[in-house]
Amino acid sequence: xxxxxxxxxxxxxxxxxxxxxxxxxxxxxxxxxxxxxxxxxxxxxxxxxxxxxxxxxxxxxxxxxxxxxxxxxxxxxxxxxxxxxxxxxxxxxxxxxxxxxxxxxxxxxxxx
Amino acid sequence: xxxxxxxxxxxxxxxxxxxxxxxxxxxxxxxxxxxxxxxxxxxxxxxxxxxxxxxxxxxxxxxxxxxxxxxxxxxxxxxxxxxxxxxxxxxxxxxxxxxxxxxxxxxxxxxxxx
Numbered sequence: 606x607x608x609x610x611x612x613x614x615x616x617x618x619x620x621x622x623x624x625x626x627x628x629x630x631x632x633x634x635x636x637x638x639x640x641x642x643x644x645x646x647x648x649x650x651x652x653x654x655x656x657x658x659x660x661x662x663x664x665x666x667x668x669x670x671x672x673x674x675x676x677x678x679x680x681x682x683x684x685x686x687x688x689x690x691x692x693x694x695x696x697x698x699x700x701x702x703x704x705x706x707x708x709x710x711x712x713x714x715x716x717x
Numbered sequence: 718x719x720x721x722x723x724x725x726x727x728x729x730x731x732x733x734x735x736x737x738x739x740x741x742x743x744x745x746x747x748x749x750x751x752x753x754x755x756x757x758x759x760x761x762x763x764x765x766x767x768x769x770x771x772x773x774x775x776x777x778x779x780x781x782x783x784x785x786x787x788x789x790x791x792x793x794x795x796x797x798x799x800x801x802x803x804x805x806x807x808x809x810x811x812x813x814x815x816x817x818x819x820x821x822x823x824x825x826x827x828x829x830x831x
Binding site for chain 2: 611614639641646647648649650651654694696703704705706707708709710
């Protein structure tokens with residue numbers, strides 16, 4: 606049973622446009638959500654996070670939105686740059702008492 | 718500040734063999750987690766150690782085991798290797814555990830089982 610789902614395995618976006626990566630979760634106990642970015646031959650690196658007490662968190666070009674009623678979060682990248690091309694993983698945890706649960710990832714390709 | 722170091726980076730084994738992977742966390746980090754990444758499956762949690770104690774274990778068979786030493790370094794072992802164990806094994810460390818959820822990952826050990 607997959608608790609964190611990223612239903613789009615891949616996404617292509619033109620440079621300068623907005624990239625929107627989506628993530629759904631089934632466990633209503635999750636209250637902390639993170640996005641990680643992974644380049645080939647490297648480990649995932651933390652990108653941005655959001656607590657369930659918020660519905661939006663912004664860091665530069667990256668914004669994460671959380672819709673608790675829909676159990677859905679999304680990562681917006683504006684404007685998209687070729688260097689953003691990577692695999693993005695959504696992850697969730699329960700009050701810091703359980704390990705992070707990751708989705709399968711979405712491969713983003715930003716085309717110049 | 719040095720990051721998470723995993724060794725070896727690449728290794729090839731045959732079915733039935735066993736393998737030991739090593740992870741040195743960021744200095745001062747006491748929590749080490751291990752994940753398996755396979756194509757199409759994302760990151761699957763294996764186990765987490767904090768202060769030499771296994772705090773959580775994922776849904777993997779008993780062939781997968783791990784330990785943590787007093788200096789926070791961790792090892793994981795897979796015995797009786799199967800073809801399906803071919804994967805990237807990622808180690809991640811954090812300062813005090815999972816309260817913020819943020820993990821710092823190493824580059825991984827890529828295991829190929831023939």
